[in-house]
Amino acid sequence: MPGDAASARRVRVRVEGTVQGVGFRPSVYRLAVELGLAGWVLNDDRGVVLEAEGAAAAVERFLVRLREDAPPLATLERVLTEDVQPTGEGGFSIVASERGSKPLALVAPDVATCAACLRELLDPDDRRHRYPFINCTDCGPRFTIVRGVPYDRPLTTMAGFQMCAACRSEYDDPADRRFHAQPNACPVCGPSLALLDATGSALATSDPLATVASALASGSVLALKGLGGYHLACRADHDQAVATLRARKHREEKPFALMASDLEAARELVELSAAEEELLLGRERPIVIARRRPAAGVATPVAPGSPDLGVMLPYTPLHHLLLDDARGPLVMTSGNVSDEPIAYDDADAVERLREIADLFLVHDRPIQTRTDDSVVRSLGGLRPAALMVRRSRGYVPASLGLPIPAPCPLLACGAEQKSTFCVAKEARAWVSHHIGDLENWETLRSFRAGIAHFERLFAVEPEVVVHDLHPEYLATKYAVERDGVELQAVQHHHAHLAACLAEHGETGPAVGAIYDGTGLGDDGTVWGGEVLAGGLADSRRAGHLLAVRLPGGERAIREPWRMACAWLVAAGEARRPRRLAEVDAGRWEQVAELARSGLASPLTSSVGRLFDAVAALCGLRAEVTYEGQAAIELEAAADPTAQGRYPLPLAPAAPAADFLLDARETVLAITRDLDGGTPVGVVAARFHCTVAAGTAEACARAAEGEGTAVVVLSGGVFQNRLLVERTVAALEQRGLRALVPERLPPNDGGISYGQAATAAARLAGS
Numbered sequence: 001m002p003g004d005a006a007s008a009r010r011v012r013v014r015v016e017g018t019v020q021g022v023g024f025r026p027s028v029y030r031l032a033v034e035l036g037l038a039g040w041v042l043n044d045d046r047g048v049v050l051e052a053e054g055a056a057a058a059v060e061r062f063l064v065r066l067r068e069d070a071p072p073l074a075t076l077e078r079v080l081t082e083d084v085q086p087t088g089e090g091g092f093s094i095v096a097s098e099r100g101s102k103p104l105a106l107v108a109p110d111v112a113t114c115a116a117c118l119r120e121l122l123d124p125d126d127r128r129h130r131y132p133f134i135n136c137t138d139c140g141p142r143f144t145i146v147r148g149v150p151y152d153r154p155l156t157t158m159a160g161f162q163m164c165a166a167c168r169s170e171y172d173d174p175a176d177r178r179f180h181a182q183p184n185a186c187p188v189c190g191p192s193l194a195l196l197d198a199t200g201s202a203l204a205t206s207d208p209l210a211t212v213a214s215a216l217a218s219g220s221v222l223a224l225k226g227l228g229g230y231h232l233a234c235r236a237d238h239d240q241a242v243a244t245l246r247a248r249k250h251r252e253e254k255p256f257a258l259m260a261s262d263l264e265a266a267r268e269l270v271e272l273s274a275a276e277e278e279l280l281l282g283r284e285r286p287i288v289i290a291r292r293r294p295a296a297g298v299a300t301p302v303a304p305g306s307p308d309l310g311v312m313l314p315y316t317p318l319h320h321l322l323l324d325d326a327r328g329p330l331v332m333t334s335g336n337v338s339d340e341p342i343a344y345d346d347a348d349a350v351e352r353l354r355e356i357a358d359l360f361l362v363h364d365r366p367i368q369t370r371t372d373d374s375v376v377r378s379l380g381g382l383r384p385a386a387l388m389v390r391r392s393r394g395y396v397p398a399s400l401g402l403p404i405p406a407p408c409p410l411l412a413c414g415a416e417q418k419s420t421f422c423v424a425k426e427a428r429a430w431v432s433h434h435i436g437d438l439e440n441w442e443t444l445r446s447f448r449a450g451i452a453h454f455e456r457l458f459a460v461e462p463e464v465v466v467h468d469l470h471p472e473y474l475a476t477k478y479a480v481e482r483d484g485v486e487l488q489a490v491q492h493h494h495a496h497l498a499a500c501l502a503e504h505g506e507t508g509p510a511v512g513a514i515y516d517g518t519g520l521g522d523d524g525t526v527w528g529g530e531v532l533a534g535g536l537a538d539s540r541r542a543g544h545l546l547a548v549r550l551p552g553g554e555r556a557i558r559e560p561w562r563m564a565c566a567w568l569v570a571a572g573e574a575r576r577p578r579r580l581a582e583v584d585a586g587r588w589e590q591v592a593e594l595a596r597s598g599l600a601s602p603l604t605s606s607v608g609r610l611f612d613a614v615a616a617l618c619g620l621r622a623e624v625t626y627e628g629q630a631a632i633e634l635e636a637a638a639d640p641t642a643q644g645r646y647p648l649p650l651a652p653a654a655p656a657a658d659f660l661l662d663a664r665e666t667v668l669a670i671t672r673d674l675d676g677g678t679p680v681g682v683v684a685a686r687f688h689c690t691v692a693a694g695t696a697e698a699c700a701r702a703a704e705g706e707g708t709a710v711v712v713l714s715g716g717v718f719q720n721r722l723l724v725e726r727t728v729a730a731l732e733q734r735g736l737r738a739l740v741p742e743r744l745p746p747n748d749g750g751i752s753y754g755q756a757a758t759a760a761a762r763l764a765g766s
């Protein structure tokens with residue numbers, strides 16, 4: 001009995017944020033017991049609600065420590081406290097969840113195996129020694145196994161496993177570190193491994209992991225059921241195995257990700273800064289793209305021609321066991337054929353991967369939501385520490401704020417490549433996991449299923465559906481077909497601007513340099529090198545890169561030499577450069593004619609295509625096998641010690657815009673430099689500095705006109721670390737404040753959130 005009723009205080013506290021499935025209730029319980037308070041705590045549809053009663057000073061301490069002692073995975077967004085009448089009850093308890101009709105509780109992302117679980121995993125005396133599904137309140141699967149909210153075992157894919165007595169007592173004991181750990185399991189009661197051959201038939205083995213390790217050593221390709229889907233794995237140092245995987249997967253040159261057993265092993269593959277090590281070890285466990293070591297013991301076909309390697313560390317107990325047994329880094333790439341989405345359903349996985357994998361290591365815990373590995377790069381000395389390339393497992397479904405709350409529930413359908421969608425209500429938005437390029441039936445199915453799941457999980461019933469201006473995007477078609485909703489169209493590059501503003505809590509006015517591959521502009525032409533001025537709701541085109549022809553349309557994207565040709569034609573210089581001698585003279589002339597006549601060759605102001613053109617002029621890449629390849633290689637080629645830059649004047653562009661960035665002189669100067677024998681590394685560095693300086697000048701002019709000092713840099717081109725660093729420096733020199741995407745990718749993965757932020761701002765203002 002906590003004190004007499006006269007001096008007792010009782011509070012009712014509502015906590016919102018990521019507080020379910022992260023051990024928040026047990027931490028409240030332990031704190032209350034420690035402070036001698038009575039009361040209760042429960043999960044409900046909006047988060048956690050509790051009452052605590054006791055001596056006034058103890059209650060005061062409780063309220064302070066509620067935040068300070070919150071478990072590592074909890075994010076407390078809002079804590080509302082009110083005094084209520086003391087009841088004189090004794091003891092503190094955790095009450096069963098209430099099932100409400102409108103859940104707003106936040107589901108946590110999946111979390112890498114924690115140190116305590118890892119110790120048990122490797123302890124021969126522990127009852128979970130080498131148990132591949134060990135987890136606790138601080139780690140393990142979350143988003144990938146959740147079927148609904150509140151986050152409780154019956155609403156996860158663990159529902160089919162009945163806890164044994166030992167697991168149950170851990171689960172029920174508030175002092176235990178597995179108290180209410182929903183996926184809690186052990187070898188007696190939990191999921192188990194199975195080994196299948198390429199036809200899907202079970203292989204008899206007493207130790208599937210040992211069998212797998214020896215098969216990998218002899219060059220086999222393994223399909224591995226992971227957390228958010230299937231991986232394809234093989235030894236990273238086995239030339240034949242990697243080449244086989246590449247051939248069977250129909251993937252030409254795009255680098256394969258690697259998994260190293262620990263930080264030491266990762267350091268042998270790539271050079272790691274402190275920031276990169278921190279990213280690697282983070283509980284999200286993304287793939288970190290870092291500079292490859294010359295002596296990295298990796299087969300050539302892992303990342304042909306790439307200066308970087310993508311490396312991650314084990315994030316499930318199964319990965320830890322597999323990597324320990326394999327005794328060397330593994331290729332760990334998405335379980336799919338070329339551009340299809342990653343396989344996650346067991347029957348489907350065997351069907352789709354049987355031609356690729358020699359054997360399957362699977363388990364019987366279903367995956368609810370297909371979730372790819374996330375990919376990040378470090379931005380070195382710049383804030384933020386991470387540049388998000390793909391935001392998925394480990395980050396999703398953490399919510400983002402909306403600076404202008406949505407007056408009604410929203411769904412934003414995103415763009416076409418690197419598709420994500422976003423649901424939002426009030427001041428909160430949930431951006432989906434990476435869906436992939438929305439250009440086939442399977443990805444579209446995944447997109448539709450994902451939307452239905454998010455609408456249920458976050459209780460969003462959209463009244464407004466937001467889409468891109470492009471009528472042919474499957475995401476746009478999906479939006480238009482939704483019944484009973486209001487539609488709202490948002491221009492592609494404006495959505496990039498809005499996404500970056502919104503994640504920084506800004507509403508504008510601001511200027512944005514938005515550089516990417518393609519997006520449909522207000523005027524029906526293909527944009528991609530835009531200087532926009534405005535705010536969350538709307539912006540106008542203040543300036544843009546001079547538009548040139550895309551000779552032969554889509555083909556020019558796969559064949560950067562065509563862009564070199566188009567730029568030279570635009571600059572009045574159609575001669576085929578020396579470094580493009582591999583291109584047949586007749587073809588060059590045909591493409592030059594397309595560029596001159598404009599036949600089947602739309603105009604584009606894309607900066608991505610300008611990078612392609614320069615990479616081709618440098619002789620780095622006449623053709624590419626994956627998106628962004630030429631620009632990636634141009635960045636890698638840049639000599640960081642090189643000085644100088646090329647002209648990139650601002651020219652008048654009335655009446656459509658205030659100015660344009662005229663890169664014709666840039667291209668001619670590059671050609672002269674190369675003809676004069678200047679090394680490619682110097683030319684590449686000068687080109688990056690040129691774009692950075694020209695962008696800063698253009699933004700300064702637009703910012704002055706707009707009366708702002710805030711400049712956003714976004715769009716897929718700004719995945720280029722060198723360009724981001726140089727442009728931010730140039731902007732800051734001019735006294736401007738640069739914002740870059742931190743929580744979402746600068747590429748089209750961030751579009752859906754920008755659409756939602758824009759629609760919310762427009763609806764709130766109308």
Ligand SMILES: [Zn+2]
Pocket residue numbers: 113114115116117118135136137138139140
């Ligand atoms: Zn753990």
Ligand SMILES: [Zn+2]
Pocket residue numbers: 163164165166167168185186187188189190
């Ligand atoms: Zn058990």
